[in-house]
Amino acid sequence: MDFFHTIIALLESTIRVSVPLIFAALAGLYTERAGVFDIGLEGKMLGAAFAAGAVAGITGSVWAGLIVAIIISVLLSLVHGYASITQRGNQIVSGVAINFVVAGSTVILGEAWFRQGGRTPALSGDARFQTITFPFADSIREIPFIGPIYADLLSGHFLLTYLAFALVPISWWVLYRTRFGLRLRAVGENPGAVDTAGISVIWLRYRAVICCGILCGFAGAYLSLAMSAGFVKGMTAGKGYIALAALIFAKWRPFNIMLACLLFGFLDALAIRLQGNPLPLIGQVPVQLMQALPYILTVILLAGFIGKAIPPKAGGVPYVKER
Amino acid sequence: MSDLAIELRGIDKSFGLVHANKDINVKVRKGTIHGIIGENGAGKSTLMSILYGFYQADRGDILIDGKTVTIKDPNTAIASGIGMVHQHFMLVENFTVLENIMLGAEDSQVLNTSISKARVELKRLEKEYALEVNPDALIEELPVGLQQRVEILKALYRKADILILDEPTGVLTPAEADHLFRILGQLKAQGKTIILITHKLREIMAITDEVSVMRRGEMVATRNTRETSVEELAELMVGRRVLLRVEKGEANPGAVKLSVKNLTVRDSRGVTMVDNVSFDIRAGEIVGIAGVAGNGQSELLEAISGIRRAVSGSVVLNGKSVDVTAHVDPGELRVQGLGHVPEDRHHVGLVLKFDESENAILGYHRDKRYLNGPFLNMDAIRAEAEDKIQKYDIRPPNAKLKTANFSGGNQQKIVLAREMERGPDVLIIGQPTRGVDVGAIEFIHKRIIEMRDRGMAVLLVSVELDEIRALSDRILVMFAGRVVGERGADATEGELGLLMAGVEGRKEAAE
Numbered sequence: 086m087d088f089f090h091t092i093i094a095l096l097e098s099t100i101r102v103s104v105p106l107i108f109a110a111l112a113g114l115y116t117e118r119a120g121v122f123d124i125g126l127e128g129k130m131l132g133a134a135f136a137a138g139a140v141a142g143i144t145g146s147v148w149a150g151l152i153v154a155i156i157i158s159v160l161l162s163l164v165h166g167y168a169s170i171t172q173r174g175n176q177i178v179s180g181v182a183i184n185f186v187v188a189g190s191t192v193i194l195g196e197a198w199f200r201q202g203g204r205t206p207a208l209s210g211d212a213r214f215q216t217i218t219f220p221f222a223d224s225i226r227e228i229p230f231i232g233p234i235y236a237d238l239l240s241g242h243f244l245l246t247y248l249a250f251a252l253v254p255i256s257w258w259v260l261y262r263t264r265f266g267l268r269l270r271a272v273g274e275n276p277g278a279v280d281t282a283g284i285s286v287i288w289l290r291y292r293a294v295i296c297c298g299i300l301c302g303f304a305g306a307y308l309s310l311a312m313s314a315g316f317v318k319g320m321t322a323g324k325g326y327i328a329l330a331a332l333i334f335a336k337w338r339p340f341n342i343m344l345a346c347l348l349f350g351f352l353d354a355l356a357i358r359l360q361g362n363p364l365p366l367i368g369q370v371p372v373q374l375m376q377a378l379p380y381i382l383t384v385i386l387l388a389g390f391i392g393k394a395i396p397p398k399a400g401g402v403p404y405v406k407e408r
Numbered sequence: 409m410s411d412l413a414i415e416l417r418g419i420d421k422s423f424g425l426v427h428a429n430k431d432i433n434v435k436v437r438k439g440t441i442h443g444i445i446g447e448n449g450a451g452k453s454t455l456m457s458i459l460y461g462f463y464q465a466d467r468g469d470i471l472i473d474g475k476t477v478t479i480k481d482p483n484t485a486i487a488s489g490i491g492m493v494h495q496h497f498m499l500v501e502n503f504t505v506l507e508n509i510m511l512g513a514e515d516s517q518v519l520n521t522s523i524s525k526a527r528v529e530l531k532r533l534e535k536e537y538a539l540e541v542n543p544d545a546l547i548e549e550l551p552v553g554l555q556q557r558v559e560i561l562k563a564l565y566r567k568a569d570i571l572i573l574d575e576p577t578g579v580l581t582p583a584e585a586d587h588l589f590r591i592l593g594q595l596k597a598q599g600k601t602i603i604l605i606t607h608k609l610r611e612i613m614a615i616t617d618e619v620s621v622m623r624r625g626e627m628v629a630t631r632n633t634r635e636t637s638v639e640e641l642a643e644l645m646v647g648r649r650v651l652l653r654v655e656k657g658e659a660n661p662g663a664v665k666l667s668v669k670n671l672t673v674r675d676s677r678g679v680t681m682v683d684n685v686s687f688d689i690r691a692g693e694i695v696g697i698a699g700v701a702g703n704g705q706s707e708l709l710e711a712i713s714g715i716r717r718a719v720s721g722s723v724v725l726n727g728k729s730v731d732v733t734a735h736v737d738p739g740e741l742r743v744q745g746l747g748h749v750p751e752d753r754h755h756v757g758l759v760l761k762f763d764e765s766e767n768a769i770l771g772y773h774r775d776k777r778y779l780n781g782p783f784l785n786m787d788a789i790r791a792e793a794e795d796k797i798q799k800y801d802i803r804p805p806n807a808k809l810k811t812a813n814f815s816g817g818n819q820q821k822i823v824l825a826r827e828m829e830r831g832p833d834v835l836i837i838g839q840p841t842r843g844v845d846v847g848a849i850e851f852i853h854k855r856i857i858e859m860r861d862r863g864m865a866v867l868l869v870s871v872e873l874d875e876i877r878a879l880s881d882r883i884l885v886m887f888a889g890r891v892v893g894e895r896g897a898d899a900t901e902g903e904l905g906l907l908m909a910g911v912e913g914r915k916e917a918a919e
Binding site for chain 2: 264266268271277278281406
């Protein structure tokens with residue numbers, strides 16, 4: 086029974102750490118499916134986390150924090166959009182630039198405004214997301230198996246957690262069952278086809294980039310308003326890149342993305358769990374190895390096991406009308 | 409009601425310093441097939457892009473059905489009843505036929521209803537115009553002929569009355585092209601107006617009612633197709649008389665220079681592309697290989713020139729055996745007297761970002777003539793390039809210009825000059841005139857015959873049957889990786905066509 090509880094606890098924390106990955110990877114899904122590569126997920130998430138922490142800290146309202154987080158993230162997306170869609174710049178350079186600018190400016194602004202070594206004030210009460218407990222969670226807990234699964238695994242998460250998982254089928258529906266989704270996927274494969282069909286390539290790609298910004302806003306807000314009680318400098322800690330790896334790993338498909346993020350989240354949760362707990366026979370596993378696992382796994386699996394991940398054909402290429 | 413589907417009045421368009429369209433006037437009658445011909449860069453595509461709303465004309469009026477319209481983007485063009493089939497298909501390859509046809513013409517935010525409506529409408533169109541295609545097939549799994557049909561259906565789905573086709577046969581096999589022409593005939597019978605842009609004169613003669621000729625951005629003439637001739641059109645296009653079939657004397661074959669025996673080549677997927685092929689080429693003769701694209705000609709050329717490893721077989725070049733089943737250094741083959749004009753000049757023959765002078769010596773850059781110790785001798789290289797520019801009439805005559813900025817014909821001349829001027833014993837040429845203007849074709853053909861008369865052994869591969877027949881002394885036909893027949897220079901088109909389709913060959917092989 087003890088082992089069972091350990092598993093439940095492990096899965097519970099898997100879900101907790103997977104949420105920002107899911108938001109960010111879905112964010113990447115929208116822009117990359119539209120043909121705009123985005124290595125700046127990390128920066129947008131970090132910017133949003135800072136904005137959320139700062140605004141919630143000042144106003145005491147978690148909702149104000151969330152909204153401003155989304156606004157900041159969308160603005161950063163638009164910068165990337167302006168550079169890569171309108172100015173037809175290099176998308177990787179633009180994304181990296183955003184990552185650096187945000188990494189630096191959040192620390193500077195944080196220090197200037199709050200003087201807590203780059204942190205924002207610790208949040209409590211209405212300034213932070215609270216967990217949602219499902220009805221009867223406490224009374225059912227004692228039922229074997231189903232009880233803990235319901236009460237500890239399914240119940241007791243943040244609103245944003247449920248939103249992240251809900252966004253997976255929603256994104257699938259948007260991409261594959263709506264006009265917007267059809268056009269968005271088309272513009273990532275062959276913008277010429279979209280242009281000759283009388284649809285604006287630029288406006289379509291901007292809308293995709295805005296979707297990305299909104300989702301990164303959620304990811305950032307989750308970090309500083311739900312998972313932690315405030316912003317800590319560099320708190321995304323490479324999650325944007327892991328989300329990107331998950332996106333590739335999932336071959337740019339929504340449900341695969343969820344599974345990939347859960348897998349990477351599981352590795353992360355496992356790493357935390359194994360810290361200081363030597364494994365039988367193997368002994369102490371270096372934490373760095375565990376942290377590198379998602380990347381190692383992506384490379385190995387992409388190299389041979391899940392076949393080729395073919396990115397959207399027009400990805401990374403600015404659209405120029407033929408002459 | 410006017411009997412003109414389209415009238416263009418005084419259309420003028422410049423891109424910076426390039427005056428692409430100069431005061432163009434043209435009238436297209438309803439229910440006809442109207443050809444627009446001209447060499448590459450004559451301004452045909454620009455004119456059609458203006459009509460389709462990709463660009464706006466600097467001056468001039470567009471009249472549709474006798475009414476002046478402003479076409480500011482493809483949307484307004486579509487709304488005016490214009491549909492366009494682009495040279496490079498505007499299809500999303502991993503979408504289904506239905507999704508491609510719907511794209512941009514979906515009638516609701518959610519797709520379900522649009523899809524079922526589109527399916528019904530597509531069925532109707534298929535019936536009405538006899539254009540069958542599986543609506544649920546993925547584009548990337550369809551042959552090009554069918555992809556083009558999807559493009560046509562896409563236009564019809566948007567209720568186009570005027571259909572513009574830009575170089576539609578460039579990617580098609582002769583059989584597919586014939587099929588396309590039948591479709592166009594049918595569309596015309598149903599009252600559609602068709603504008604056909606091409607630089608192939610035979611197509612114009614075969615299918616159009618009227619033809620307009622463009623040259624250097626100007627509309628130089630409009631003719632009734634029945635009252636004109638290929639010669640007249642060629643002259644109008646180029647601006648001078650053109651020999652469409654070059655004169656050539658009898659071949660005077662000498663010793664065997666290239667001998668290929670039992671050559672078998674597989675492609676990267678492991679499919680056998682060249683199957684046990686043998687032939688000899690003698691000094692002073694041109695051997696042409698005819699065949700529909702994709703029947704192993706490319707792999708044959710690659711194996712002989714050392715680019716692709718063969719599975720089995722032997723090649724004797726100039727009396728020396730070359731082990732084509734092992735790694736062969738193409739540079740070494742050059743030293744041994746092989747010149748190679750690759751089929752794909754953009755990816756194999758040239759580095760487009762290099763200067764003309766650099767491309768003029770590419771592959772021969774280790775030659776002492778171009779070296780100054782470990783460094784390149786830029787003066788020698790430039791002198792060499794300028795000499796070739798003059799001999800091959802490469803325009804513009806500027807050795808420092810980036811190769812990408814030359815027209816297709818002139819790029820091809822750069823490659824030909826490089827390979828021919830070394831005076832190899834064996835010259836293998838793939839698609840010498842693909843994407844090359846009529847005027848330049850004449851020049852290139854003359855040169856190839858000149859090389860033959862100088863005693864070179866020439867292997868010529870082309871998907872243009874006319875070209876094979878005009879140049880070759882002997883013709884081999886390849887089908888499904890095998891040589892299915894050999895004919896003399898006097899072989900008829902029908903005879904070769906049957907061999908190319910694999911019909912005759914099987915009988916012959918069985919006998």
